Amino acid sequence: MRLLQRFGVDDALIGDLVEQRDAGRSRAWLWWQLSVALLAVVARDIAKQPLRFAIALLLAWVLRYVTIGAWSAYEPSIDMTIGRLFLDVVPMSRPPLLVAVACVNAILLAPVWFTIGFVVARVSRGAILVFLALAVALLAPGVVRQLAHTISSDMVRWLLPVQLATFAAAMGGFVVSAATGATIALQRRHAIA
Amino acid sequence: MSREALGNFELMALLAILRVGEDAYGVPIARELEESSGKDVLLGSVYAALDRLEGKGLVSSRVGDPTPERGGRAKKYVKVTAKGVREIRDTQRTLVRLWRGLPGLRGEPV
Numbered sequence: 001m002r003l004l005q006r007f008g009v010d011d012a013l014i015g016d017l018v019e020q021r022d023a024g025r026s027r028a029w030l031w032w033q034l035s036v037a038l039l040a041v042v043a044r045d046i047a048k049q050p051l052r053f054a055i056a057l058l059l060a061w062v063l064r065y066v067t068i069g070a071w072s073a074y075e076p077s078i079d080m081t082i083g084r085l086f087l088d089v090v091p092m093s094r095p096p097l098l099v100a101v102a103c104v105n106a107i108l109l110a111p112v113w114f115t116i117g118f119v120v121a122r123v124s125r126g127a128i129l130v131f132l133a134l135a136v137a138l139l140a141p142g143v144v145r146q147l148a149h150t151i152s153s154d155m156v157r158w159l160l161p162v163q164l165a166t167f168a169a170a171m172g173g174f175v176v177s178a179a180t181g182a183t184i185a186l187q188r189r190h191a192i193a
Numbered sequence: 194m195s196r197e198a199l200g201n202f203e204l205m206a207l208l209a210i211l212r213v214g215e216d217a218y219g220v221p222i223a224r225e226l227e228e229s230s231g232k233d234v235l236l237g238s239v240y241a242a243l244d245r246l247e248g249k250g251l252v253s254s255r256v257g258d259p260t261p262e263r264g265g266r267a268k269k270y271v272k273v274t275a276k277g278v279r280e281i282r283d284t285q286r287t288l289v290r291l292w293r294g295l296p297g298l299r300g301e302p303v
Contacts, residue, residue: 001264012256013240015266016219020236022262037237044241 004034006186008041008125038129045126056127060120064135067112079105095162102166106173113174117181128182132175143167199251199284205230206242207251207281210273218257218268219243243271251277 001014017037021030046053082104083097092100121128147167150160199207209225210217219236222243226234246252257268273281292298 010240010269011266012269013219013236015260015263015268016236018264018266019220019262033236036235037240040237040241044244 003183004038006183007038007129008045009037013037042126042129045124046130049124053124053127053130056120056124057131059123060116060127060131063112063116063119064131067109067116071109075105078108095159098162099165099169102169106169110173110177113177114181117178117183118185119181121182121185125186128178132178136171136175139171143171199280200242200245202238203242203246203251204281204284206239206246207273207277210252210271211281215272216270217272218270222271243269246277247271250274251280 001018004014005011017030017033020033079101082101086092086097086100117128120131147160147163150156150163205226206222209222209229212225213221219239223234223236223239226239243252243254247254251274252271253274254269254271257270259265259267
């Protein structure tokens with residue numbers, strides 16, 4: 001509810017939803033109403049300031065592109081270093097090591113995603129939600145393809161839990177960090193207003 | 194009729210506000226619309242319509258007192274303005290005129 005408020009959903013509408021939740025409406029009904037309320041605010045924001053929205057979305061995409069480009073250039077050596085450090089401390093087999101490295105990657109990238117979320121939300125409230133949805137939507141087909149390949153192959157099927165955990169770490173880290181940055185930015189904007 | 198015609202949902206919202214009366218706010222307006230149309234109504238859509246109607250000067254709003262059962266949030270009461278009532282009548286007249294001569298739609302007794 002607080003998140004809705006920060007994204008600019010009418011306070012009275014939030015109150016109505018609280019009232020209806022306590023009156024026994026289902027969780028599914030509530031989530032549906034919340035999602036639409038949020039989408040309506042995003043659409044209104046975009047309609048009010050389309051240029052700001054476009055600039056924010058472009059900014060988000062450029063920052064993401066630069067980050068991924070820089071990260072990809074150094075990722076193999078970073079992963080090797082992290083892996084060696086882990087093995088020096090705790091001897092472990094390959095699957096947990098891969099998951100641990102993915103988690104550390106997510107933690108290392110978190111400040112960058114946080115900053116992108118913060119900066120973009122300051123420019124346009126709606127752009128951050130559209131950016132997150134687009135980024136996840138663009139990544140999803142590749143993830144599904146890889147998972148489908150793993151499931152269909154007898155040789156590598158054992159890798160499925162590892163793959164799921166690494167994808168969850170990478171995508172979860174991205175979404176949570178960027179959304180946290182945006183939420184803090186909107187809280188500040190709210191406080192200033 | 195004004196240059197900016199009323200949308201279907203906006204007209205329905207205006208009529209629902211009139212039917213609810215003094216205590217018209219999001220929940221009873223949505224309930225009235227659901228009962229009349231037999232379809233689910235999104236509270237977000239009701240608020241978006243109320244925003245537009247307020248922007249056109251067809252409804253006015255006042256904020257009530259915050260209540261604990263609403264998580265400390267106030268209700269936003271709305272009522273139809275004189276301009277809103279005129280707009281409803283104009284729209285009704287226009288629709289009735291358009292209906293006439295369409296016996297297939299029971300617009301006029303033949």
